[in-house]
Amino acid sequence: MTSAPQRRRGDGRQRLLRIYETLRLRICLLDYPPGHRLREADLAAEFAASRTPIRRVLARLEDEGLLRSVHGVGTIVTDIDIAALAEVYELRVALAELYGRLAPVAPDGAGLDRFRAVLSGCDALVERPDARAFARLNMEFFALIATLTANAPLRQISERLYYQTTRIWLKTAARLAAYERLLAEEIAHFRREVADVLAALEAGDLANVGAIRRAHIAMSFARLRAQAERAAPGE
Amino acid sequence: MTSAPQRRRGDGRQRLLRIYETLRLRICLLDYPPGHRLREADLAAEFAASRTPIRRVLARLEDEGLLRSVHGVGTIVTDIDIAALAEVYELRVALAELYGRLAPVAPDGAGLDRFRAVLSGCDALVERPDARAFARLNMEFFALIATLTANAPLRQISERLYYQTTRIWLKTAARLAAYERLLAEEIAHFRREVADVLAALEAGDLANVGAIRRAHIAMSFARLRAQAERAAPGE
DNA sequence: TAGGATTTGTGCGTATGTATT
DNA sequence: TAATACATACGCACAAATCCT
Numbered sequence: 001m002t003s004a005p006q007r008r009r010g011d012g013r014q015r016l017l018r019i020y021e022t023l024r025l026r027i028c029l030l031d032y033p034p035g036h037r038l039r040e041a042d043l044a045a046e047f048a049a050s051r052t053p054i055r056r057v058l059a060r061l062e063d064e065g066l067l068r069s070v071h072g073v074g075t076i077v078t079d080i081d082i083a084a085l086a087e088v089y090e091l092r093v094a095l096a097e098l099y100g101r102l103a104p105v106a107p108d109g110a111g112l113d114r115f116r117a118v119l120s121g122c123d124a125l126v127e128r129p130d131a132r133a134f135a136r137l138n139m140e141f142f143a144l145i146a147t148l149t150a151n152a153p154l155r156q157i158s159e160r161l162y163y164q165t166t167r168i169w170l171k172t173a174a175r176l177a178a179y180e181r182l183l184a185e186e187i188a189h190f191r192r193e194v195a196d197v198l199a200a201l202e203a204g205d206l207a208n209v210g211a212i213r214r215a216h217i218a219m220s221f222a223r224l225r226a227q228a229e230r231a232a233p234g235e
Numbered sequence: 236m237t238s239a240p241q242r243r244r245g246d247g248r249q250r251l252l253r254i255y256e257t258l259r260l261r262i263c264l265l266d267y268p269p270g271h272r273l274r275e276a277d278l279a280a281e282f283a284a285s286r287t288p289i290r291r292v293l294a295r296l297e298d299e300g301l302l303r304s305v306h307g308v309g310t311i312v313t314d315i316d317i318a319a320l321a322e323v324y325e326l327r328v329a330l331a332e333l334y335g336r337l338a339p340v341a342p343d344g345a346g347l348d349r350f351r352a353v354l355s356g357c358d359a360l361v362e363r364p365d366a367r368a369f370a371r372l373n374m375e376f377f378a379l380i381a382t383l384t385a386n387a388p389l390r391q392i393s394e395r396l397y398y399q400t401t402r403i404w405l406k407t408a409a410r411l412a413a414y415e416r417l418l419a420e421e422i423a424h425f426r427r428e429v430a431d432v433l434a435a436l437e438a439g440d441l442a443n444v445g446a447i448r449r450a451h452i453a454m455s456f457a458r459l460r461a462q463a464e465r466a467a468p469g470e
Numbered sequence: 471t472a473g474g475a476t477t478t479g480t481g482c483g484t485a486t487g488t489a490t491t
Numbered sequence: 492t493a494a495t496a497c498a499t500a501c502g503c504a505c506a507a508a509t510c511c512t
Contacts, residue, residue, distance in 0.1 A: 012306065012486095012500070039477070050502040055478090059294055071247065071478050072508030087386045090337050094329075102325050151322045153399075157392055164388075247479075247507090274498070285481040290499090306499050307487035 019047050020057045027066050027077055028163060029135055030170050037074040038067070065164055080168050082228045089221040092161050095154065096217055100210030103150035107201060114144055115198045122191035129183050134190070135170060141194060142166075148209060169220075172227050182227065189220070254282050255292045262301050262312055263398060264370055265405050272309040273302070300399055315403050317463045324456040327396050330389065331452055335445030338385035342436060349379055350433045357426035364418050369425070370405060376429060377401075383444060404455075407462050417462065424455070 023043075026032045040051045040058065047054065058075050061067040069075045107115070121137045142162050146155045173182050193216040200208040258278075261267045275286045275293065282289065293310050296302040304310045342350070356372045377397050381390045408417050428451040435443040 037477095041477080044502095051478090052501050052503090056294060056500095059291060060298055063295055063298060069478065070509080072476080073510080074477060087338070088388050090386060091333070091388050091392070094333055094337070098326070098329050102329070103322070151325060152319075153323050153326050153396065157326070161388065272498090276498085279481095286499095287480050287482090291479095304499065305488080307497080308489075309498055 015049075016053055016057055019043075019049075019054070020060060023057060023061060024066065024163060025139075027061075028139070028166050029132055030167060030174075032077045034077050034079040034167075034171065036077045038077070039074060064160055080165075080171065082168070082172075082225055085165050085168055086221070086225075088161050088165050089217065092158070092165065093214055093218050093221075095158050095161070096213040097210040098151075098154055099145065099149050099158075099213065100207035102154055104206040105148055105150050106204065106206060107147065111144075111147060112198075112201060115194070115201060118144065119191070119194050119198055122187065122194055125187045126184075126191060129180070129187055131170060131173070131183055134183065134187055135166070138166065138190060141190075145197070145209075145213065148206065169224060172224060172231055175231055176227060186223070189216070189223070192216075250284075251288055251292055254278075254284075254289070255295060258292060258296060259301065259398060260374075262296075263374070263401050264367055265402060265409075267312045269312050269314040269402075269406065271312045273312070274309060299395055315400075315406065317403070317407075317460055320400050320403055321456070321460075323396050323400050324452065327393070327400065328449055328453050328456075330393050330396070331448040332445040333386075333389055334380065334384050334393075334448065335442035337389055339441040340383055340385050341439065341441060342382065346379075346382060347433075347436060350429070350436060353379065354426070354429050354433055357422065357429055360422045361419075361426060364415070364422055366405060366408070366418055369418065369422055370401070373401065373425065376425075380432070380444075380448065383441065403459060407459060407466055410466055411462060421458070424451070424458075427451075 023032075023038075032038065038058070040054050043054045043058075044051045058067055058069065062069055062075075066078055067075050068078050118137060118141050121140075125134055125137065142159075146159060149155060169186065173179055173186070176182060193212070196212045196216070197209055200206070200212060258267075258273075267273065273293070275289050278289045278293075279286045293302055293304065297304055297310075301313055302310050303313050353372060353376050356375075360369055360372065377394075381394060384390060404421065408414055408421070411417060428447070431447045431451075432444055435441070435447060
């Protein structure tokens with residue numbers, strides 16, 4: 001060992017991860033809405049790289065179902081519809097319950113504080129509703145939930161399914177007249193979920209977290225389906 | 236529309252899938268054992284392609300945990316150990332039960348015949364045990380099981396987890412003195428599983444298939460752990 | 471219908487990192 | 492310790508496919 005490995009900006013592998021997470025966030029916040037066409041050259045320019053590492057990231061996003069590359073056309077953000085997502089939601093509901101059963105990990109003091117911080121964030125959102133901020137806080141909450149199991153494959157798969165579904169609320173709500181009211185309602189529901197989970201964690205009842213989450217995910221999808229009905233009644 | 240799209244050999248996308256499945260099979264049959272180093276150039280030559288599409292396939296296998304690319308070294312088949320796979324098995328056990336509950340699909344006559352063909356294959360294996368043939372038949376059975384649910388994400392994820400675990404039996408059994416006996420026993424267990432599943436299907440009791448599979452996967456892992464103990468007692 | 475513009479897929483040379491002698 | 496061998500990561504040029512005029 002002669003000297004420190006001279007870590008330049010981005011370990012190469014970590015740079016890819018950063019780009020991956022950036023693009024995923026943009027897709028899930030609808031900065032890139034369904035149908036949006038990405039161009040490899042543009043992304044390469046933006047991230048100061050060549051097309052090769054960009055293509056590596058796009059390939060992963062394609063394998064995960066968020067993008068679809070078409071030869072000669074472009075790389076297109078996948079569309080999402082309630083019917084296809086119903087399957088994903090069913091699976092998410094079932095997996096949610098496993099968090100309390102498979103290698104549960106009780107959060108320490110700092111962990112609990114992070115849950116409390118999300119709850120505070122909810123309160124702020126109730127005061128001043130904002131769809132993007134809501135979506136971000138939801139992701140943060142999900143990341144915290146993931147810390148509650150030591151089962152790595154469960155975390156990985158739950159994450160994948162979560163990111164496949166999380167765009168749908170923003171998409172369906174956006175085209176409804178009652179958008180403002182729906183957003184406020186959804187934030188209230190979310191706050192309730194966070195509060196319920198936090199209460200279970202403070203009581204040390206990890207098994208209950210799974211049941212709580214299961215119920216909330218199922219109800220969330222039911223509301224979504226009702227909204228989709230109103231948005232496109234005859235479909 | 237002027238003329239038929241003139242489908243050449245391999246639609247491009249399908250060629251990638253073929254290479255992917257070929258390499259995955261080799262990894263799972265231990266033709267490429269854990270630690271084996273693949274070289275992009277070799278694979279490119281074998282499949283009459285350049286390194287680029289090969290890299291696309293290797294990237295996917297890396298994302299799925301079967302390979303690990305190390306800059307300057309090579310692309311290495313991941314090692315597998317009981318401890319890490321315990322998590323995957325726990326999840327597989329839980330997912331198995333979902334097959335009877337999430338969008339179950341009753342097989343038609345031809346579907347049942349394919350299950351019966353697997354059972355016949357088991358009988359042949361009992362007569363003349365062969366580890367590779369057993370592994371292949373096991374994969375075939377898994378593919379049939381996957382047809383029993385219409386929930387695409389469930390199929391996809393189950394498949395992924397299956398291929399992450401299926402190598403382990405061949406690997407642990409191979410270094411045991413009682414290899415021949417263990418193989419015969421494992422084939423007998425497998426035959427029992429296929430017979431049980433077939434009986435449930437013939438009775439039209441799809442919900443039971445999940446329970447049967449769940450029990451067999453759990454027992455299979457228990458046997459595996461016992462074998463691993465014998466193979467490396469002090470670990 | 472044909473042709474040009476544009477975009478992804480492919481092929482390959484070079485840079486960078488690792489292991490070994 | 493330095494140098495050599497060799498493999499992946501990267502970047503670029505070209506081929507193939509699609510869309511639009």
